[in-house]
Amino acid sequence: MRGMSELEAGKCNLPAESELELGLGLSLGGGAWKERGRILTAKDFPSVGSKRSAESSSHQGASPPRSSQVVGWPPIGSHRMNSLVNNQAMKVAKAEEEDGEKNVVKNDELKDVSMKVNGKVQGLGFVKVNMDGVGIGRKVDMRAQSSYENLAQTLEEMFFGMTGTTSREKVKPLRLLDGSSDFVLTYEDKEGDWMLVGDVPWRMFINSVKRLRIMGTSEASGLAPRHQEQKDRQRNKPV
């Protein structure tokens, strides 16, 4: 029995035995959806019926979601989870270090600097993502992202349908990186400053990102890369 994965495609009530694939695929975002893999239908889960299932934060074709992709699952406290993830990142880094010369990447020097500081890997793993206008934050696994484009795509999928529309309306892709949408992607770095995503080399970015925020462009107008944003020292309001 496979794990359940169903897209929260604008929260439609899915009828039990319908062929959903074609209908939904065409009306949402057009071609981009097809590239990312098809929407799973009730047919994929023969003995389950029309149960509502957990969300999945990344859509990788027909494979069932890994337990770590379901929100809040496995039920491990976030403090413990963060610790685990940091440790796993360290193992990965050490293994990569030992593999050494095999995978020489262009930014190799950068990789050494960013992956190891005093022998410790900094901050890879899950970071929180909040989007203006959406009450509930998500988390994204930075280790699973390979580039800015990849990250933007993941975030789009995550927050798809959260931009103030109902299931019956067409949903616009967020287009976070090209400056043309209503939203802009920002991040908080290790020093607590908020910066625009996309300015520094990818490896440097993932090394220093602490959290992400999808901001409305109007709010982000005062924000510039590498400038001191006024720090939100009123930590009374945790995000």
Place this chain on the structure above:
Amino acid sequence: MNYFPDEVIEHVFDFVVSHKDRNSISLVCKSWHKIERFSRKEVFIGNCYAINPERLIGRFPCLKSLTLKGKPHFADFNLVPHEWGGFVLPWIEALARSRVGLEELRLKRMVVTDESLELLSRSFANFKSLVLVSCEGFTTDGLASIATNCRHLRELDLQENEIDDHRGQWLNCFPDSCTTLISLNFACLKGETNVAALERLVARSPNLKSLKLNRAVPLDALARLMSCAPQLVDLGVGSYENEPDPESFAKLMTAIEKCISLRSLSGFLEVAPLCLPAFYPICQNLISLNLSYAAEIQGNHLIKLIQLCKRLQRLWILDSIGDKGLVVVADTCKELQELRVFPSDVHGEEDNIAAVTEVGLVAISAGCPKLHSILYFCKQMTNAALIAVAKNCPNFIRFRLCILEPHKPDHITSQSLDEGFGAIVQACKGLRRLSVSGLLTDQVFLYIGMYAEQLEMLSIAFAGDTDKGMLYVLNGCKKMRKLEIRDSPFGNAALLADVGRYETMRSLWMSSCEVTLGGCKRLAQNSPRLNVEIINENENNRMEQNEEDEGEKVDKLYLYRTVVGTRKDAPPYVRIL
């Protein structure tokens, strides 16, 4: 109709400590109610929204110790937004205004601000003990206020909180005159620690029994700390990754050998396995060992350590110990009462490594006759194993099994795990807490309803087929206090079958189930003493009230009994019906 003067009765009541018992006493008669009220020193509030501070203080004006819990349990897994609620400030303000002689405050899953901590530190001259578990919203500046102003501080215990570390000098803020510390736990702090200040503090705290360090306290400092505190009973080690030089290691060994009172060990956040042998001499005294954060330690090193811990009663460990390691535990730790096995790999990528399986669980149940509490994360399970466990260990009070993959069946027979869990509830007549997982149908809930008579807390995820499942539980488990359900097909029929039932419980959580807005509204209509909260992810939906769709499913429902009506501090996306 008292045969004794009030003072005598009050004296007798002093011996009645448990909250349940004191609550019962207060119901006997008006006179006892009054005496109990004024003599109650410790108050426990399981849900901070069930009552308000004014009423609490009105009833128990002489209270000295207050325990408050805020967010629902599933908040631990990021299912509850941060701004949901659970603010402690109003409580502290009210207690301060009323001049309550507060000495101890214990909070779990609450939002604590620096402002609250500052107010707390200034308002209660005799304040002694602050315990914060899974809280958030404060920084080390708040800790600095506590350190500075609480002259009689005995206990500062921070467990798994989200604390913004301002890299400040909070440890320096303890005045030189502060010598009363008994317990100091700052393991969850992520930033740098002023080790010199810490050493001075420990040196002037002769009563210090419990010390839990964070990552930033290195090996040589640990040795010095243990040397000045050989009376320690409970130690949380920070981290030391590099192999120590022989001299440092020798110093550490000497220091550890002197700590003959040490009974509890934890931490090892990042540790070079070669440092572990330094602890071998005291292993035979340990009754509690928490290595669940020690991801660096391989199974065989763990095994060597555990083989020496013959008196262990409580063990928290990672699944890297493997079934083999659990067999060693079963052979060695005959006094074991509580076991928790956490997953070391959450991404499920290392499929070839069989962490722990049903084999380990059965071994433990067979080898540890005193086992009564278990939390076990694993990738596979079988009915046969659970049936064996039930037979070996009918004494479980807490049984929490988490099979990592949702809906996973018995990996040998491919059947559901109904029979396995059924055996557990049937055999364990004293079971109070249960978490189920794997492939489960309505049948398992029939068993739970039939047999789990003492069950107080039940956690359900990805289980069941129809409303009947939930109904079996609600109808059968008369002592249920907390029911939390996610991703299961229970809907309005189950929710509404017996609305009065919810006033006998603390709370009900249902997320990603089949209940609709209409069902929740009907529930709320006839229940003035329940708060029915709806948390909807897409908050923009709520703006269009006229388009409200009663058939729309509710993302998250949290309802709880209360005597003080709707709370006023809910954020906009929480709707209280």
